[in-house]
Amino acid sequence: MKEIKQLPLWGKIIYGTGSGGFSLIDRVLITWLFYYYITSPIEGVEALMPPFAFGIIMFLGRAVDAVADPVIARWSDNYKSRLGRRMPFMLFSGVAYAAVFVALFYPPVAETSAVNTVYLAVLLGVYFTLFTAYVCPYLALLPELARSTKDRVDLATFRAVFMLLGVGVALIGSGILIGMIGFHGMVWIMAVLGMVLLYLPLIIKEKDYAEAEPATLGLIEAISTTFKNHAFVIYLIGNVTFWLGFNIITLNLPLYVTVLLGGTEDEVSIFFGLAFVVALLFFPVVNIMSKKVGLKAVMMFALVAFMVLLPLFFVLGQPVLGLTPEIFGYILMTLVGLPLAVIFIIPDAIVAEVSDLEEKLSGQKREAMYFGAQGFILKLALGLSTIITGALLQLFGSTAAEPLGIQLTGPVSALFILIGVLVFSRYPEKEVRAFKKER
Numbered sequence: 001m002k003e004i005k006q007l008p009l010w011g012k013i014i015y016g017t018g019s020g021g022f023s024l025i026d027r028v029l030i031t032w033l034f035y036y037y038i039t040s041p042i043e044g045v046e047a048l049m050p051p052f053a054f055g056i057i058m059f060l061g062r063a064v065d066a067v068a069d070p071v072i073a074r075w076s077d078n079y080k081s082r083l084g085r086r087m088p089f090m091l092f093s094g095v096a097y098a099a100v101f102v103a104l105f106y107p108p109v110a111e112t113s114a115v116n117t118v119y120l121a122v123l124l125g126v127y128f129t130l131f132t133a134y135v136c137p138y139l140a141l142l143p144e145l146a147r148s149t150k151d152r153v154d155l156a157t158f159r160a161v162f163m164l165l166g167v168g169v170a171l172i173g174s175g176i177l178i179g180m181i182g183f184h185g186m187v188w189i190m191a192v193l194g195m196v197l198l199y200l201p202l203i204i205k206e207k208d209y210a211e212a213e214p215a216t217l218g219l220i221e222a223i224s225t226t227f228k229n230h231a232f233v234i235y236l237i238g239n240v241t242f243w244l245g246f247n248i249i250t251l252n253l254p255l256y257v258t259v260l261l262g263g264t265e266d267e268v269s270i271f272f273g274l275a276f277v278v279a280l281l282f283f284p285v286v287n288i289m290s291k292k293v294g295l296k297a298v299m300m301f302a303l304v305a306f307m308v309l310l311p312l313f314f315v316l317g318q319p320v321l322g323l324t325p326e327i328f329g330y331i332l333m334t335l336v337g338l339p340l341a342v343i344f345i346i347p348d349a350i351v352a353e354v355s356d357l358e359e360k361l362s363g364q365k366r367e368a369m370y371f372g373a374q375g376f377i378l379k380l381a382l383g384l385s386t387i388i389t390g391a392l393l394q395l396f397g398s399t400a401a402e403p404l405g406i407q408l409t410g411p412v413s414a415l416f417i418l419i420g421v422l423v424f425s426r427y428p429e430k431e432v433r434a435f436k437k438e439r
Helices: 009-039 051-077 087-103 114-145 149-203 219-226 230-260 265-293 295-315 325-355 367-396 404-424 429-438
Strands: none
Touching: 009 051, 009 087, 009 114, 009 149, 009 230, 051 087, 051 114, 051 367, 087 114, 087 149, 114 149, 114 325, 114 367, 149 265, 149 325, 219 367, 230 265, 230 295, 230 325, 230 367, 230 404, 265 295, 265 325, 295 325, 295 404, 325 367, 325 429, 367 404
């Protein structure tokens, strides 16, 4: 039997670059596509689509993607090739993913039209499916390439560093590039840079560092067995409710800056930058503390911190404690960066840990299905967050004269994260660790 090597430091770094690629592309899309369609930077065009209609279409796209998650996960778990179980999916999905991303910013009609509605709905479904075709196998490599908790936290940290760099380039650079060369120029540059990062992990020879023995469970059996893992289900509810709430905040950040604070589009980058720079600086602390006090305690800190901070977005644009609206906004985004560092690292490490319990349930290694099952629920939640955002803005207002819809996004987000806090507090970390020691 071929000896499985331990992934060296260069391999951990190279693995992380893939996360930078899809994070960069996806964050540009999530941040600017909504804004692009509901406000329309096209000269002479008021809007390409009402906010609520966009929310419905985004939800439908996420629903298509959610169905694709377990299908692709099972396909990857059971796949057999000379390149391994994961690399072939990453190899063939990257170019198409970047191409569809670019196409989404080229609606066929420069006005509100049913043609744009169909175009957006179809392409979003394709976009999110291609996203999953790369990301699900990519994430499944993490527990395979790193087999100890320490190595998994380290690998998750490298992934988080590149994710943050990708998101940072997307959020900070996109606003600057829009000001310099316009929306379409920005989109093309981000697509090319993202695609380069997507293909760097393919340098790693999967079969040298991971056990690539295909699983044999059918799709329905694989899904049902995964959800019998109660530790995974508890973690999943906590993580999904967080992303449901936090995505509402992310979708509205351009509106926080341009409407509530009266800033410009390129100033959006400053607010994103503050949170992500702080998160990047906090990564070493998260890495060390998770090894000392455990993954659960660090994750709980992040959920509680977000639950406390997000309602404060309601008062953006108003003087608070004698501070100007701008200074208060800077302070708030700086504080958000602390728990954000945790969310970039710890969830991957937890999924890697709970996926080990699968050996007790089915006797097989099916890491992709755990990330696929998470993706299935997570993407439905992200789609729901877009509907909630569209409904809040349309019902309560999204302008400087009627800003209540934007203001309500903070408290509404915090309510979802409260649910996550209550459920994740029951995560059985001792049970998961005990099984790992028995292996």
